[in-house]
Amino acid sequence: MKSCLASLLIVVFSGGGAHTEVSPVTAAVNLGDGTQQTDYEALSKEIYAELVTFRSIADMPENVKAAAEGVKQQLINGGFPAGDIQIVSPHPELGSVVARFRGQARGGGPPTKQPVMLMAHLDVVDALRSDWEFEPFELREIDGYFYGRGTDDNKAGIAHIVTNFIRLRDEGYVPDRDLVAVFTADEETSSDSIKYLVRERRDLVDSVFAINSDAGGGELFEGAPNIFNVQAAEKIYVTFHITATNPGGHSSRPRPDNAIYELTMALARLSEFTFPVDVGEVAGLYFERSSYFMDGLPAVDMRAVAKQPPDEAAAARLSSGSPYYNAILHTTCVATRLEAGHADNALPQTAQATVNCRVLPGQNPDDVEAILREVIGNEQIEVARANAPTGSDPSPLTEEIMNVLEPIVEEMWPGVPVIPTMSTGATDGNYVRNAGIPVYGVSAIFSDPDDSRAHGKDERVGVKEYYSAQEFWYRMLKRLSGG
Numbered sequence: 001m002k003s004c005l006a007s008l009l010i011v012v013f014s015g016g017g018a019h020t021e022v023s024p025v026t027a028a029v030n031l032g033d034g035t036q037q038t039d040y041e042a043l044s045k046e047i048y049a050e051l052v053t054f055r056s057i058a059d060m061p062e063n064v065k066a067a068a069e070g071v072k073q074q075l076i077n078g079g080f081p082a083g084d085i086q087i088v089s090p091h092p093e094l095g096s097v098v099a100r101f102r103g104q105a106r107g108g109g110p111p112t113k114q115p116v117m118l119m120a121h122l123d124v125v126d127a128l129r130s131d132w133e134f135e136p137f138e139l140r141e142i143d144g145y146f147y148g149r150g151t152d153d154n155k156a157g158i159a160h161i162v163t164n165f166i167r168l169r170d171e172g173y174v175p176d177r178d179l180v181a182v183f184t185a186d187e188e189t190s191s192d193s194i195k196y197l198v199r200e201r202r203d204l205v206d207s208v209f210a211i212n213s214d215a216g217g218g219e220l221f222e223g224a225p226n227i228f229n230v231q232a233a234e235k236i237y238v239t240f241h242i243t244a245t246n247p248g249g250h251s252s253r254p255r256p257d258n259a260i261y262e263l264t265m266a267l268a269r270l271s272e273f274t275f276p277v278d279v280g281e282v283a284g285l286y287f288e289r290s291s292y293f294m295d296g297l298p299a300v301d302m303r304a305v306a307k308q309p310p311d312e313a314a315a316a317r318l319s320s321g322s323p324y325y326n327a328i329l330h331t332t333c334v335a336t337r338l339e340a341g342h343a344d345n346a347l348p349q350t351a352q353a354t355v356n357c358r359v360l361p362g363q364n365p366d367d368v369e370a371i372l373r374e375v376i377g378n379e380q381i382e383v384a385r386a387n388a389p390t391g392s393d394p395s396p397l398t399e400e401i402m403n404v405l406e407p408i409v410e411e412m413w414p415g416v417p418v419i420p421t422m423s424t425g426a427t428d429g430n431y432v433r434n435a436g437i438p439v440y441g442v443s444a445i446f447s448d449p450d451d452s453r454a455h456g457k458d459e460r461v462g463v464k465e466y467y468s469a470q471e472f473w474y475r476m477l478k479r480l481s482g483g
C-alpha cells in the first residue's frame with residue numbers, strides 16, 4: 001500500500017501532461033432567460049428534480065421504493081433493457097437499484113476487464129418544512145444553487161450516473177467492461193442493502209473497484225475550485241449505551257448515590273478526554289498536500305502532523321481550530337443522547353447516555369471500548385455496544401485510478417490538485433471495502449468546506465458545480481471503460 005501511495009505523489013506532481021479528447025458539444029436548449037442548457041443538462045435536472053420530490057426517508061420505505069422504480073423507468077426511457085435493471089432488497093418494503101451498462105471487449109465478445117461499480121443512495125435524512133426556508137422535497141433553483149433535501153446527499157450522484165448512462169448509450173458508446181450502478185435504499189440508517197448486495201448478491205455487483213458518488217468532492221476557495229478530493233478511507237462508526245442504575249426511591253429522601261449524578265460525572269470526564277493523535281497514510285498525504293495551499297502556521301502544522309511520528313503540538317493547534325481536522329487526527333467519542341428518570345418525584349433508577357464513536361481506520365473498536373471504560377472510571381456503569389462496527393482498510397490509490405482521475409481534473413480545472421481524503425463520517429463504501437472491493441469517493445461536486453448542509457437545513461449544491469460534476473462523470477465513465 002505504501003508504494004502505491006508513493007507513486008500517487010509522482011502522479012499528482014506530474015501535473016497535466018496527459019491530454020484526452022474533449023467531449024462533443026451537445027445540442028443546447030435555450031431556456032428563454034438568456035442562459036443555455038445542453039440537452040443532457042436538461043435531462044439531468046429533470047431526473048434530479050423527480051428524485052428530490054420523493055421523501056425517501058427510513059420511516060417511509062414505500063417512498064424509497066418509489067424512487068427506485070422512478071430511476072428504473074428513467075433508464076428504460078433512456079433505452080436500457082428492463083432486464084438489465086434489477087430492484088433488489090433484503091427487505092420486501094425497500095428497493096435498491098442495480099443497473100448494468102453492458103460492455104464488450106474491443107475486439108467483440110464479452111468484456112475481458114472486470115466490472116466497475118458506481119455507487120449512490122436513494123434514501124435521505126428527513127427534513128421538516130417548519131425548519132426550512134421552503135418546501136424541502138421540491139427542487140428549487142435560486143441564485144445559482146439547487147435547493148432541496150438530498151440535492152447534496154446524495155441524489156445529485158444518482159442523477160449524474162443515470163444521465164450519463166443515457167447520454168453514453170445515445171452516443172452509441174459501448175464500454176469495454178460492464179459499468180454497474182448501485183443505488184442503495186438505506187445508507188443513512190442500517191446499510192442493510194449494501195451489506196446484502198456484497199454478501200448475498202455478489203453475482204450482481206462484483207467489481208474490481210467502486211466509485212462512490214457519496215464521498216469525495218472538491219473544495220472551493222473564495223468561490224473558485226481549489227482542491228479535488230478523492231475519498232480513500234473512512235472512519236468506523238460505533239455507538240455505545242452508557243448506563244448508570246440505582247435502586248431509586250422517593251425523591252423526598254435522597255440517597256447519596258444517584259444514577260443521574262454518576263452518569264453525568266462520567267460524561268464530564270469523557271468531555272475532557274482526547275484520544276491520542278494517529279495519522280494514517282491517507283490522512284498524512286491529505287495534510288502534506290493540503291499544506292501547499294495554506295499559509296503561515298497552519299501550513300507548517302500540516303507538514304508537522306504528516307511526519308511520523310506526528311507533532312503533538314501542531315496536532316493540538318490544528319484540532320482546536322477545526323472540528324474537521326480534529327476528527328481526521330483522532331478517534332472521537334461524543335455524547336449524542338440522554339435519557340434518565342421515570343417521574344418528577346422519584347429518584348432515578350436508570351440514566352443512560354448514547355455515545356457515538358468514530359474510530360480511525362486501522363484502530364480496533366475493542367481498544368476504543370477499553371479506553372472508554374477507563375475514562376468513565378466507574379465499574380458500576382455499564383458500557384454496551386449499540387451496533388456491530390464494520391472496519392475497512394483504506395483503499396490504495398493506485399496508478400490506474402489516478403490515471404483516470406488526474407487528467408480529467410487537469411482538463412476541467414487546470415492546476416487543481418487531486419488529494420486523497422479520509423471521511424469522518426461513514427458511508428456504504430465502508431461495507432464494500434470490507435468485502436474486499438476498493439472504493440474511491442469521487443462526487444466531483446465542489447463546495448465551500450465550511451458550508452456543508454447535508455443532513456441539515458436548506459441543503460444545496462451550486463448549479464455550476466452540479467453540471468461540472470456531471471461532465472466530470474461523463475469523462476470519467478469513458479476513461480474507466482476504454483473510451
Ligand SMILES: [Zn+2]
Pocket residue numbers: 121153154187214427
Ligand atoms: Zn450520503
